[in-house]
Every structure is written in C-alpha cells, then in structure tokens.
Amino acid sequence: MIRFTKMHGLGNDFVVLDGLRQTLEPSPEWIRMLADRHFGIGCDQVLIVEQPRAQGTDFHYRIFNADGGEVGQCGNGARCFARFVRDQGLTDKDRIRVGTAAGVIELTLLADGRVHVDMGRPQFDPRRIPFLAQARANAYVLGLATGNLAIGVVGLGNPHAVTLVDDLDRAPIERLGPLIVAHQDFPEGVNAGFMQVLATDRARLRVFERGVGETLACGSGACAAVVCGRQWGLLGERVQIELPGGELTIEWPGGDTSIGMIGPATRVFDGELAS
Numbered sequence: 001m002i003r004f005t006k007m008h009g010l011g012n013d014f015v016v017l018d019g020l021r022q023t024l025e026p027s028p029e030w031i032r033m034l035a036d037r038h039f040g041i042g043c044d045q046v047l048i049v050e051q052p053r054a055q056g057t058d059f060h061y062r063i064f065n066a067d068g069g070e071v072g073q074c075g076n077g078a079r080c081f082a083r084f085v086r087d088q089g090l091t092d093k094d095r096i097r098v099g100t101a102a103g104v105i106e107l108t109l110l111a112d113g114r115v116h117v118d119m120g121r122p123q124f125d126p127r128r129i130p131f132l133a134q135a136r137a138n139a140y141v142l143g144l145a146t147g148n149l150a151i152g153v154v155g156l157g158n159p160h161a162v163t164l165v166d167d168l169d170r171a172p173i174e175r176l177g178p179l180i181v182a183h184q185d186f187p188e189g190v191n192a193g194f195m196q197v198l199a200t201d202r203a204r205l206r207v208f209e210r211g212v213g214e215t216l217a218c219g220s221g222a223c224a225a226v227v228c229g230r231q232w233g234l235l236g237e238r239v240q241i242e243l244p245g246g247e248l249t250i251e252w253p254g255g256d257t258s259i260g261m262i263g264p265a266t267r268v269f270d271g272e273l274a275s
C-alpha cells in the first residue's frame with residue numbers, strides 16, 4: 001500500500017511520496033494517474049524523497065509535472081519537501097541540503113513556520129536554460145502567431161520566460177501562455193510568467209507552467225520574475241510577489257549571487273493508494 005501526503009505552497013499543490021521507506025516506480029503513466037484530479041489524487045506536481053546522491057546533501061528530490069515529465073526545480077515544492085521530511089521524522093535538521101536533477105538547493109525551516117529556499121544562482125547561458133537564441137536573455141523578442149513579444153529568459157534549474165504586462169487582469173494570458181510554453185526557441189519547453197510591477201518592492205505575477213498549465217503559484221517563476229525585473233531596472237533587492245494563491249518574498253542582490261525565496265508550506269492530508 002503506497003502512502004502519500006497532499007501538500008501545497010500557496011495553492012500550487014503536490015502529492016509527496018517517501019521513496020526511502022517504500023519502493024516506488026515513478027513511470028510517466030503512474031505520475032499522470034496520481035496527478036489526475038478525477039481518476040487519481042490530483043496535483044500540479046508529484047515530489048519524491050530519495051536517498052542523497054550528491055556529496056554533502058541530506059536527500060535527493062525528484063520532481064514530476066502533472067503531464068508525467070521529470071524536471072529539475074520546483075520552488076514551492078522545495079518548501080513542502082522541507083516540511084515533509086521534518087514532519088515524517090526523516091531529519092531533525094533546520095537547514096537541509098537537497099540534491100535535484102538541476103543541482104543542490106538549501107532549505108531552512110524558519111521559526112515562524114515558513115521555509116527559506118536558497119534557489120541557487122540564476123542561469124543566463126542559453127545552453128543551460130535551455131534556450132535556442134544566442135541573444136542576451138534579458139530582452140529577447142519572441143515571434144508568436146499573435147505578433148512579437150518582448151520577454152526576459154532565465155534558468156533556475158528550470159526554464160522561465162517572463163513577460164511584462166501593464167494590467168495582469170486584462171493581458172491575454174490564457175492565449176499567450178500556451179504559445180510561449182510550446183515555443184520552438186525552448187527545446188525543452190518553458191514556464192511562462194506574466195508580471196505587473198506595482199512598485200520597486202512589489203509585483204503581481206501569473207504563471208503558465210510547463211507540464212501543468214496555469215497554477216495558483218510558481219516559486220521558481222517568482223524568482224525568475226524578480227531576476228528579469230531587476231535586469232530591467234524596475235525592481236529592488238527584496239520584492240513581495242503577489243500570486244493568485246498568495247505572496248512570496250524574493251531576495252536577490254543581483255549579479256552572480258544566489259536568489260532566496262521565503263514562503264509557506266502546508267500539509268493538507270495523508271492518504272494511501274488503493275492499488
């Protein structure tokens with residue numbers, strides 16, 4: 001009987017599985033079933049806790065989108081991961097180093113119940129995002145059927161394209177999101193963020209996620225939006241990002257430094273799969 005925990009980070013929701021004390025075979029078909037909101041449990045991503053692989057890490061963390069694809073980063077998921085391994089008694093540490101397919105991240109459980117994630121340094125090398133155009137990524141014009149779109153492109157262990165909009169409620173996000181996510185310039189797809197800057201320390205954001213569609217929050221997307229916003233001279237070092245599901249605090253000094261994210265991690269229920 002496979003046990004799972006249902007969790008969310010500002011409404012970006014997860015099925016979290018302990019891969020240490022149970023044997024899991026995460027095929028794309030099985031992941032899609034778990035994520036299915038009618039035939040399965042229902043979630044945006046499936047997260048699996050595994051034994052550490054990299055030197056100096058406490059765990060390895062596998063991330064699967066609802067479409068079954070495995071990816072290298074999930075900011076909201078990282079916060080839930082930290083909460084999960086503590087709640088399950090898998091560690092008693094407050095600071096946890098976790099290996100992912102994209103590298104190592106450091107999670108810190110804060111006294112107020114929130115979690116800080118050191119998301120590592122933003123990537124601008126197009127080959128590592130990956131992104132086919134060789135132009136410097138912070139102002140690239142994407143050719144769409146609906147016309148050209150100026151975007152910022154950055155990697156956070158997963159690829160992000162950020163579009164600045166004047167009004168998040170009126171921008172044609174439902175139409176543009178899928179076009180950007182599937183654009184040929186992103187050979188592995190991309191997460192499409194739409195940001196409305198309110199002040200140098202505050203912005204609104206909606207994200208169409210690769211492998212899912214629009215989510216209520218996207219942690220790596222919030223980090224990508226702050227990186228692009230800073231490169232465009234619109235945002236300061238510490239920014240409150242307002243997502244449909246709630247607020248994240250993002251801190252980035254700029255240059256070749258790590259980006260930090262602070263936010264909640266919520267456990268909803270534990271369950272067992274029938275088969």
Ligand SMILES: N[C@H](CCC[C@H](N)C(=O)O)C(=O)O
Nearest residue numbers: 074075076158209210219220
């Ligand atoms: N859809 C993303 C993975 C989850 C990212 C998001 N849920 C977050 O909180 O960072 C991708 O395909 O790269």
